Amino acid sequence: MSKSAVSTDAAPAPVAAYSQAVRKGNILQVAGQVGIDPATGTVADGGVAAQTRQVFANLRAVLDAAGATLGDVVMMRAYLTDTAHFAEFNEVYNELVAHGGEVPPARTTVYVGLPAGLLVEIDALAVLD
Template sequence: MSNGQKTAVVPATHTAPPAKFSHGVRKGNLLQVAGQVGFLPAVEGRAPTPAGPGLREQTLQTLANVQAVLEAGGATWEDVIMIRVYLTDTAHFAELNEIYNEFFAPLVDVPAARTTVYVGLPAGLLIEIDALAVLG
């Protein structure tokens, strides 16, 4: 792949985005994962469905959705240098960190840098996560 070519990355588990953007974009050795939320894998004819009402279920599904884009783009969590977490409730910060630390415990390399921001999300959604990976 030439450094000038951008390629959309769309895992089979994901539906088409609701607007004109890609779930992931690869250009050269960079892979940007768009903000992912805790929707269960797409099922034909079913509206997007959150993994559960709680932060744990949604966070784990959101991380799985980010991972699906990473893998479709040829990356792993070890390649990620930046993660942004968007939470709807400041009271969820401590629980998020517990879930996050458990999920990333197996990492061998230095953990990614992380920023956490508080935002509004569509009804029922508690978290959104994006990531930037450098391959090779």
Template sequence: MADKLEKTAITPSTHTAPPARFSHGVRKGNLLQVAGQVGFLPAVEGQAPTPAGPTLREQTLQTFANVKAILEEGGASWEDVIMMRVYLTDVGHFAEMNAIYNEYFADLKEAPSARTTVYVGLPAGLLIEIDALAVLG
């Protein structure tokens, strides 16, 4: 019987411990799943997480940075991402988020990942959450 692949939790130094029993990212074999990330600024020891700002742009760009930090810590890049899910709190933000998304990924060399966008409730002040699935190697 083949050995079971090890599952490794990924938590970059820029992130605080999750608020519940889950990992910011999990790598198993050549798969890396990034848990839903929001636009919190990098962690400061002893301080509560702080949103990057009140605007969708500020939070989206910080959310991308947070997802990227986990991808890199797990040995992946945006080029390895095959699926992203975007969670918005306001349907009115869809067009603006798409514009930010297109601008951010304009230089991606590989085919863009698949993507789903849904509307959800998030804690007060948070406008966007993003998760990603990457296949390495």
């Protein structure tokens, strides 16, 4: 079973040697997405809430390019730069992953250093039909 790269101009282009997502069989791993608007190349203005919304826009764009949706995601890993951002991040996250009663994905949240004003990054693992 071979693997294939997924890419879209509707999410920020990789800045190193990695794919926006890779599919092998019915497994799709989406690389970490950050709060950069792909149209402007700038970080979303408005703190962790605005960046989280942009992250989800980017995740959805990559999932869509692979023929998937947030409903196919079984695991997300969230990376925050500051523990003080957790409550605000979690509020937006909960709003964006609530799918009318669908089971939310499993999630891990860790605190890390991210480059150049980025406050949040999320990657996703999806299982496709």
